[in-house]
Amino acid sequence: MYIFIMVLSFCLALLILRAFSYHKGIYNESGIKSISGMRALLASIVAFSHLVHYIYSLDHEWIFDKHYFSLFSEGNFFVNAGKFGVLLFFMISAFLFYRWLDNEAMSPGQLTVKLLKSRIRRILPMFWFSGFVIISIGLLHGDLKFGFTQLADAVQWLLFVGNYYIGSFLTADVNAGVEWTLRLEWMLYLSIPLIYVVNRATGGKYKTLLIMASIGIIFCVAVGLRLWGTAYTDPRPVLGFAMGYMAYTYRDLFTRYKTSSVASIVVILLTLFSLTFTSNNFFYLVFLVCLSGIFLIVSSGNAVFGLLENKTLMAIGEVSYSLYLIHGVVLYFIKQIPASMIQHSFLFYTLLSTLFFVVSFYVAKLTYLYVEKPFIGSSKKKVAIKASPSN
Numbered sequence: 001m002y003i004f005i006m007v008l009s010f011c012l013a014l015l016i017l018r019a020f021s022y023h024k025g026i027y028n029e030s031g032i033k034s035i036s037g038m039r040a041l042l043a044s045i046v047a048f049s050h051l052v053h054y055i056y057s058l059d060h061e062w063i064f065d066k067h068y069f070s071l072f073s074e075g076n077f078f079v080n081a082g083k084f085g086v087l088l089f090f091m092i093s094a095f096l097f098y099r100w101l102d103n104e105a106m107s108p109g110q111l112t113v114k115l116l117k118s119r120i121r122r123i124l125p126m127f128w129f130s131g132f133v134i135i136s137i138g139l140l141h142g143d144l145k146f147g148f149t150q151l152a153d154a155v156q157w158l159l160f161v162g163n164y165y166i167g168s169f170l171t172a173d174v175n176a177g178v179e180w181t182l183r184l185e186w187m188l189y190l191s192i193p194l195i196y197v198v199n200r201a202t203g204g205k206y207k208t209l210l211i212m213a214s215i216g217i218i219f220c221v222a223v224g225l226r227l228w229g230t231a232y233t234d235p236r237p238v239l240g241f242a243m244g245y246m247a248y249t250y251r252d253l254f255t256r257y258k259t260s261s262v263a264s265i266v267v268i269l270l271t272l273f274s275l276t277f278t279s280n281n282f283f284y285l286v287f288l289v290c291l292s293g294i295f296l297i298v299s300s301g302n303a304v305f306g307l308l309e310n311k312t313l314m315a316i317g318e319v320s321y322s323l324y325l326i327h328g329v330v331l332y333f334i335k336q337i338p339a340s341m342i343q344h345s346f347l348f349y350t351l352l353s354t355l356f357f358v359v360s361f362y363v364a365k366l367t368y369l370y371v372e373k374p375f376i377g378s379s380k381k382k383v384a385i386k387a388s389p390s391n
Contacts, residue, residue: 005352009353023315037308040316047327049081094244144169175328323364
């Protein structure tokens with residue numbers, strides 16, 4: 001039932017957005033359109049994975065944690081949905097950013113400055129804005145009381161080195177703890193200048209080896225954070241960096257699939273399979289292989305029967321970073337609906353899910369226009385990522 005609720009409510013939300021010309025002011029047709037459309041679906045499924053936890057728990061005990069195991073079931077959708085979005089997002093990041101290593105016109109210093117400047121302008125303003133909103137909610141509705149300790153916790157959290165707590169206030173209660181992925185993304189960004197220096201010094205002979213070694217180091221760091229860190233981290237999506245790099249390196253081999261209907265069907269089938277087949281423990285490798293197949297086809301430009309080139313969907317893809325960070329805030333306020341107003345029915349849950357999507361999409365559009373975009377400016381075109389949809 002819950003998968004059908006997501007599909008139905010998402011489609012209803014798209015119809016509402018289209019009726020009100022949601023794409024105006026944010027639609028961007030530059031870059032690889034299929035990746036832009038994919039970003040919208042990925043951010044949306046991550047958002048729904050958090051919403052479904054709430055609505056499912058209204059009627060049942062939530063059992064879909066790391067201990068849940070069923071080889072093939074609807075329950076795997078609850079476990080895999082968030083992982084699905086994160087892993088493919090990591091593949092997109094690697095696909096877009098390892099191309100910096102092919103820009104031989106820049107010195108190591110120039111590349112480092114441009115890369116870090118673009119990432120700081122792209123990531124920090126929106127994250128800090130969402131942090132300001134979350135801290136404000138903690139002060140007004142939570143148990144956050146500011147003192148020196150809480151201030152230190154807040155600063156560390158805003159710089160991606162803290163945990164989910166500011167004092168006794170759990171930030172993940174508001175934003176679903178999504179910032180853990182950004183820590184791993186930053187490791188990718190910071191590794192590129194180092195690889196660039198060594199790669200130039202060795203005449204480019206060991207570029208792939210250097211990239212794979214750096215991904216291995218990031219994976220090991222992520223494992224350490226998982227075992228001994230104070231905030232949640234999943235090291236497995238780091239493997240997506242390797243697959244994203246492979247997709248970029250061998251992209252010319254997959255151009256033949258850009259207009260292939262068979263390839264589009266394969267994407268759909270792999271998506272359905274990966275969302276319903278277990279990703280528990282070593283089965284994650286099956287999950288990785290399935291999503292790699294999806295990404296190899298979509299990154300070739302295959303729009304899956306034109307779906308990923310839908311103007312509304314691409315507009316959502318343009319604001320997907322805002323959507324990723326802000327949907328938890330929307331969900332937080334939905335959770336404040338009094339229990340007496342909750343109707344435990346398919347219709348109510350569908351309407352609630354549709355409301356969640358529509359509000360989240362519009363809030364993301366506003367934060368993109370007034371928080372993200374002023375800092376991004378025209379830098380996307382100036383920095384050497386010509387195929388980037390919004391990353």
